[in-house]
Amino acid sequence: MGALARESTDDGVLSGPEYRELAESAETYRKALVVRLIGEVGLRTGEVTRLRPDDVRSTGDRASGALLDVRAESGERDRIAYVPDDLRRSLDRYVRSNGIDADERVVDVSPRRIQMLVAEVADRAADRTGDDRFAAVAASDLRAYFARTLLVEERVDPRVVLAVGGWESFESFDRLLGEPDESTVAAELSDADVGTGDTAPARASDGASRAEELRERADRLERRVDLGDRVRAVDDAVLSASDRDDLEVGVCERLAEGDEYAGAWIATSDLTDERPTPAAAAGIDRSGVDALIERFDEASAVPPWTEAVRDGAVSVAEIDEGLPAGDADGAASDGEGSVVDADRVGAVTAVPLAHRETTYGVLAVATDRGAPEDWEGEELSALGRRIGHALTAIQRRNLLLSDAAVELEFRCRDEGAVFVDASARLDCTFSLESIAPVSASSLLFHVTVADADPGDVFDLAVEHRGVEEVRLVETHGDGALLEFVVGGDSPLLTLAAHGATITDAVFESGDGDLVAEVAQDADLRAVVDGLRTAFPDTELVGKREVERPVQTVREFREGVEDELTDRQEATLRAAYYAGYFDWPRGSTAEEVADSMDVSSPTLHNHLRKGQRALLDTFFEGSVGGE
Known part of the structure; x- marks a missing residue:
């Protein structure tokens, strides 16, 4: 077990916050899924590689989440595990977005590669936090966290934990859970009420306390269920939105429909004056937002929406803590036509709406209760990331449908960029041929390299942690065509994350010339600043509006016919x-x-050449394959 785990909790296992930090450090969707399948389902590394979509099945009416048939090496079912509901949804999204068939492996790599993926996430967690102890975390530590969480935190029957985790005996837990100390023994057994010495009033008092505890737990559970319903309603609004305005209005309206939030509004990311102008709002109007702003101004307090954009994390401010009562004229609608005094707002939670390096704005929700619990903040944070991803998709779609765009040209000499670094150290040239998305955070590049041996390129590529995979496609003349899967260390990935379409990219002896197109309504400053933040030694050298020719269906067909022979x-x-x-x-x-x-070979010859002509016509003129 790693050094971090030994120092993290009394029983020598990762704590909850440490596990969440580790999971959030996964820079690709696949890595996050691997970490969660081990840490939250209890799979071994080999079992992760054998997981198929049709292994997951519903629990019926018995519970939320799903059951998982864990496969042995023979392919037969070894045991049944449990997949939490949110992880099941994440798994379903990964399967759909990657076009994985029901009988295909979800993570089709070796067990050794799974261990390496966990190690890469652990290294990144160490870099993000500055805590080198994270680097020692391995897959076995995630399994230990899984066992401890169920046994100690959730108090699940040890027999169930033994079964779902695939441990052979209760002695298997000995190395996962350290010996309890005296205070733990005393605390646990004092609650067990062993013996017959309690008096009747003491038992009655204990019973009343227990009843109150159960009521509180029921209230928390009901609020969690209600919030889950509210978040799912927001997700529906996000998925059905046709444009940014539609999305922002839908999000605010769905959040304000229930009793969980008194009001919700979305403001842009440009909050330099700390006075956001709502782009959309529900349950609260402009005067209500202004009243809340005045209360922060009078208290000389930094508003949560400013902190959220600045820090890139959820920020909460409890109104009752040191803030004046404010102007009684400030009011908000409760969504049913009545007016709610802004002074009754107990807390404001601000959530950044971001996707990778791009922050589109901030979502603020007001409640008439105190600060949200940790789990609620995590739900809102995840919601903010989903909205940010949807905004990126809308921006890209607008670019594809528009007949005009803004072309940006950059010069990058930053050694942190994998192709800049490799071209400088090998004195060679990389030319981008195509880009295709692999996941929400990874891209597939096809790159031609000239004046360098592919083996030397491979050796340098593995030094960059953002390069997930690299392989040789073919060699020709003095060059070769290489395939890269990149999850970081590339300005191309940063530009794509900002909704840009890459039209050309050449890296020669340490100089990278990049050309990209963005929609006319895109936030150009956010694109440029985002790229410079990730790769400081980058400059914008050109910007111009360009016409994007629109091709009719008839013109496309005529172009295809020109490329095909009659026989093809x-x-x-x-x-x-x-x-x-x-x-x-x-x-x-x-x-x-x-x-x-x-003959069959003749048919294949005509088919292959015809398909090539079709694809050439479809992809011609676009590196990214618009």
Whole structure:
């Protein structure tokens, strides 16, 4: 067990905050999923590699979450594990976004690679926190955290923990959970009420205390369920939004519909004057927001929305703590037409709306109760990230649909960028051929390298932790085509995260020339500042508006016809209508070949060349494959 774990808790296992810090340090969706499958489901590294979507099944009406059939090396079911509901949703999103079939492996790597992914997350946690003890965390520490959380924090029956975690005996827990100290023994057994010496009034008092505790737990559970319903309603608004205005209004309205929040509003990220202008609001109007602002001004307190944008994290301010009563004229609507005095607001929680390096604004929610509990803050933080991701998607869609854009040209000499560094150290040239998304935080690059040996490139690439995978596609002349999966260390990834489309990129002997297009309504300052923040030795060298030619369906078809021979078009048409491209296939290649009275190799030759012509026409003129 790592050094961090030994110093973190009395029983020598990661604490809850430490585990959350570790999980949040995963810079790719896949790494986060791996950490959570071990730390929250209890899977071994080999079991993670054997997980398939159809191994996950509903619990029916018995509970939320899902059951997981854990596979042994033989492929047979070894045991049943439990997947929490939020992790099940994350797993479903990962499967859908990566096009993983029901019988395919979700994380198709070796167990050794799983261990390496955990180590990379641990290293990043150490860098983020400045605490080198994180670097010692391994997959076994995540399994230990899983066991301790169930046994000690959740007080789950040890027999259940033994079964879902796949441990052979209760002695297996001995190395995971240290010996309890005297205070723990006393505290635990005093609550057990062993013996017969209690008096009746003492028992009655204990019973009343227990009843009050149960009522409080029930109230907390009810609030958690209500908030979960509210968050799901907001998610529906996010998914159905057609543009940014629609999204922001929908988010605020859904949050203010229930009893959880008295009002909600969204402001832009430009809060230099600390007086946000709501872009959308519900349950509260401009005067109500102004009244709250005045209370912070009079108390000389930094508003939570300013802290949220500055720190990139949820910020909470309790109004009753040192803030004046404010102007009684400030009011907010409770969503049903009545007016709520702004003085009754007990706390304001501000959530940054961000995706990777881009912060689009801040969501503020007001309550008539105190500060939210930790779990509520975590729910709101995750919601803010989802909204930020949706805003990025809307911005990219606007760019794709627009017939005009703003072209930005950058010069990057930052050694922290993987291609800048490699081109300088090898005195070679990298030319970007294509970009494709792999996950929410990773991109697939196809890059041509000239004047360098691919093996030397591989050796340098592994030094950059943002490079997840690299392979040789083919060699030609004095160069080669390489494939990179990059989750960091690249200005191209940063630009893509800001909603930009990369149209050209060349890295030569330490100089990177990048060209990207953004929508006309994009926040250009946020794009430029975000890139400079990630890679300081970068400058904007050009900006201009460009027309983006719109091609009609007829023009596209004519372009395809110009590229195809008659035989290629006939072969593609026959194969298409025979169901050759369906899954499962309606006809085999041999059947299509027989119907056209050609040999199978001839058919494949026409099909491959025809498909290449189609793809050339579709992807022509766009590195990113618009």
